[in-house]
Amino acid sequence: MMTAELAYPEAMGETVLDTNRLITMANQIGDFFAPYPRARRAEGIRNHLRTYWDPRMREGLLAHIERGAEGLHPHVIEGARLLLQTDRATRGYYGPPKA
Amino acid sequence: MANPIKPDRSVITTCAYCGVGCGFKAETYQGRVVRMIPWKEGKANHGHSCVKGRFAFDYYQHPDRVRTPLIRRSIEEPWREVGWDEAIRHAASELRRIQAKYGKKSVGAVSSSRCTNEEIFLVQKLARAVLGNNNIDNCARICHSPTQFGLSATVGWGAASQHFDSILQADVIMVVGANPTEGHPVFGSLIKRRVRQGATLIVIDPRHTETVDSAHCRATVHLALRPGTNVAVLDSIAHVIVREGLFNERFVRDRCEWDEFEGWSALVSSDRYAPERIGPEAGIAAEDIRRAARLYAGGPNSAIYYGLGVTEHSQGSTGVMCLGNLALACGMLGREGVGVNPLRGQGNVQGGSCLGSWPHVFSGYRFVTDPDVRGSFERDWGVTLDDEPGLRLPNMFDAALTGHFRGMYIMGEDPVQSDPNQQHVIAAMRNMECVVLQDLFLNETSRYAHVFLPGSSSLEKEGTFTSAERRVNRVRKVVEPLAGHQDWEIVVKLMNALGYPAQYAHAGEILDEIARLSPAYKGLSFALLDRIGSAQWPCDENAPEGTEVLHKVSFPRANGRGTFMLTEYVPTVERISDRYPLLLTTGRILSQYNVGTQTRRTANSLWHPEDLLEIHSEDAKSRGIADGELVTVTSKFGSTRLRAKFSQRVNPGIVYTTFHHAQSKANVLTSDLSDWATNCPEYKVTAVEVARVAAPQERAAACRNETAAVEEATA
Numbered sequence: 015m016m017t018a019e020l021a022y023p024e025a026m027g028e029t030v031l032d033t034n035r036l037i038t039m040a041n042q043i044g045d046f047f048a049p050y051p052r053a054r055r056a057e058g059i060r061n062h063l064r065t066y067w068d069p070r071m072r073e074g075l076l077a078h079i080e081r082g083a084e085g086l087h088p089h090v091i092e093g094a095r096l097l098l099q100t101d102r103a104t105r106g107y108y109g110p111p112k113a
Numbered sequence: 114m115a116n117p118i119k120p121d122r123s124v125i126t127t128c129a130y131c132g133v134g135c136g137f138k139a140e141t142y143q144g145r146v147v148r149m150i151p152w153k154e155g156k157a158n159h160g161h162s163c164v165k166g167r168f169a170f171d172y173y174q175h176p177d178r179v180r181t182p183l184i185r186r187s188i189e190e191p192w193r194e195v196g197w198d199e200a201i202r203h204a205a206s207e208l209r210r211i212q213a214k215y216g217k218k219s220v221g222a223v224s225s226s227r228c229t230n231e232e233i234f235l236v237q238k239l240a241r242a243v244l245g246n247n248n249i250d251n252c253a254r255i256c257h258s259p260t261q262f263g264l265s266a267t268v269g270w271g272a273a274s275q276h277f278d279s280i281l282q283a284d285v286i287m288v289v290g291a292n293p294t295e296g297h298p299v300f301g302s303l304i305k306r307r308v309r310q311g312a313t314l315i316v317i318d319p320r321h322t323e324t325v326d327s328a329h330c331r332a333t334v335h336l337a338l339r340p341g342t343n344v345a346v347l348d349s350i351a352h353v354i355v356r357e358g359l360f361n362e363r364f365v366r367d368r369c370e371w372d373e374f375e376g377w378s379a380l381v382s383s384d385r386y387a388p389e390r391i392g393p394e395a396g397i398a399a400e401d402i403r404r405a406a407r408l409y410a411g412g413p414n415s416a417i418y419y420g421l422g423v424t425e426h427s428q429g430s431t432g433v434m435c436l437g438n439l440a441l442a443c444g445m446l447g448r449e450g451v452g453v454n455p456l457r458g459q460g461n462v463q464g465g466s467c468l469g470s471w472p473h474v475f476s477g478y479r480f481v482t483d484p485d486v487r488g489s490f491e492r493d494w495g496v497t498l499d500d501e502p503g504l505r506l507p508n509m510f511d512a513a514l515t516g517h518f519r520g521m522y523i524m525g526e527d528p529v530q531s532d533p534n535q536q537h538v539i540a541a542m543r544n545m546e547c548v549v550l551q552d553l554f555l556n557e558t559s560r561y562a563h564v565f566l567p568g569s570s571s572l573e574k575e576g577t578f579t580s581a582e583r584r585v586n587r588v589r590k591v592v593e594p595l596a597g598h599q600d601w602e603i604v605v606k607l608m609n610a611l612g613y614p615a616q617y618a619h620a621g622e623i624l625d626e627i628a629r630l631s632p633a634y635k636g637l638s639f640a641l642l643d644r645i646g647s648a649q650w651p652c653d654e655n656a657p658e659g660t661e662v663l664h665k666v667s668f669p670r671a672n673g674r675g676t677f678m679l680t681e682y683v684p685t686v687e688r689i690s691d692r693y694p695l696l697l698t699t700g701r702i703l704s705q706y707n708v709g710t711q712t713r714r715t716a717n718s719l720w721h722p723e724d725l726l727e728i729h730s731e732d733a734k735s736r737g738i739a740d741g742e743l744v745t746v747t748s749k750f751g752s753t754r755l756r757a758k759f760s761q762r763v764n765p766g767i768v769y770t771t772f773h774h775a776q777s778k779a780n781v782l783t784s785d786l787s788d789w790a791t792n793c794p795e796y797k798v799t800a801v802e803v804a805r806v807a808a809p810q811e812r813a814a815a816c817r818n819e820t821a822a823v824e825e826a827t828a
Binding site (some may be wrong): 025026027028029031032035039042043045046048049050052058062064065066068069070071079105106107109110 | 175178218262265266267269370373376380427430431459472473478480483503505508511512514515516517641670671676677678679681683706789790791792
């Protein structure tokens, strides 16, 4: 095998995707929901992350927020934090964010 | 050579090249295809065809076809020919070894829109039910994933609202980011026919395409916008419609969510979307934006057709929503002659989208996170399924680079050639311990594969394709599979070797399973299609022979109403600079198809032996470039060589190329930017610089290589 050339021959990186990639993607999602009123904006971001992101990507983003959230827009942080309130979670949906 | 005039057999089947889905009579003589005759009863083509479907079929028996499975321990070693059992056993044991070592989610699968519905459905079943995760994606990720997202959000279903013939009742035809004359020629002819009958044509595209101006076809308004400004221009059109009160209030009140309409109209009517502001930014006249808006809203029947020029942007999904918003606001949905219609690139992109080859939804676009939907599949398949979304194709590559993703099963795709930022993809492929590739040819991706399973062409299999008009057409076996098995049979072998007892007597049984588990396909079966020829979904007890026009009474959303999304323009971060002052955009040519895997292996290459860089003479002359000269094209991500062609079809500041030939390496240039919602790559906007190839002797050598490559391709 050609494992000598692998960036991670046996072990795995700390996050499933490079953290900078997660930040870029999360901020892009935030840019889309930015025009909505605050509560809907946060919910739109939550629903998107919950329905489209692999759980390890969500964990990576939340871990980055725990570490100070550098580079993330404030409303993205707000939306991502809603992921932690699993009791308030709604089913995935298409369409405008709900209030 | 035997005279092919008198074929001894004829089979009705469906062309796999583009999303039009033309019916053909494939005629054979002594077991070989001798000609493809466009079928008069084909509901999409009515006896017409283009030069791909008609002539580009010989690839199926090209000497390059692989006829035996191949394996190797590392990508440095040469391939070793093995029997089917050994290849399948090896692939299965490698995938299981990787999962045991790195976790259940360290492997995944990718299917292709060149494959049948039945095959696409089986590959997602393999990922979900057998590999036990939702790491399943298909190539629509990199072309029309924003269509599914943007149309689902506004009108409820990610599919064309009309049948193709509906255009014959349109008064205004708006083509956005598409060149149907080249990319979807048979439908392009239908557009021309309607324009000749007097319909008004609006084209929104950076390039002066053949659709804008050619024999029999001229656009009344052409918005030659700068690549990357779609959302701004579409919002500006909406601005005019709202400010001038041209929207259809009755339709919006009766059929849509009024509150969301109010939010949307407040956004687009803002001064920042005034044509006088957006026009200069997009490089077009404000008055042309106003004309386009008035024409579209005025109808009375206005129909939108769009392509990858809308989707392949960092705001691709937002662009699709803009189109949904416009059609709803003007009441251009729910009858003949109107609608919002994606033009799909490959034969079965719509099917790929419908049949659950996505990491977040099962067939019918229903979320894997929904316990009721998941339960229906768990009961049918007899296993517990992962309740979390998996990795999307670009994320699989990203995760390969962090060591979290180590093995992949790829059916009918060539990500190394077709996916963006080639260096990134190659680095990811090199990080994988087992890549199982199933294809007709040893493509670019095969350089990084460990197992090669020789697949079958669409002439060698049974199944169905779903065309861009939601039409499910039969694909029939015309000749025997060259390597012995239809692709779905190979998937079943792999499922069995991985320990899952799948069994199907024929492809029709897979369609029966699809029908059982997907509401829109409920009424479909081989028996129905053999009886009536084809059917457009939804096909169920309410519409036993299918549905031509969607949204006639209500929209497939919880409250039955269409809705509006806020589509703020967010400029892409990919911008021109002093170093990269030109914008590169890409497209297709009539005689070739996508990455050319098939068409390059036919005589069609005589028409298009190489990809050319279209450049405005002004830009060329300021760089000392002569017409026909080889040039270097460089972006932040890489560099390649193409032959320059002076062209009036592109504005100064814009260059354009096709991507049909592997040696052109167009995706060495493209960026890793992607759509905010779906990660669909931003292929359509790359900042580049173009320069003469330096030394004359180098140029001569390059010319020789080019000629050799052309000869090889056309041999």
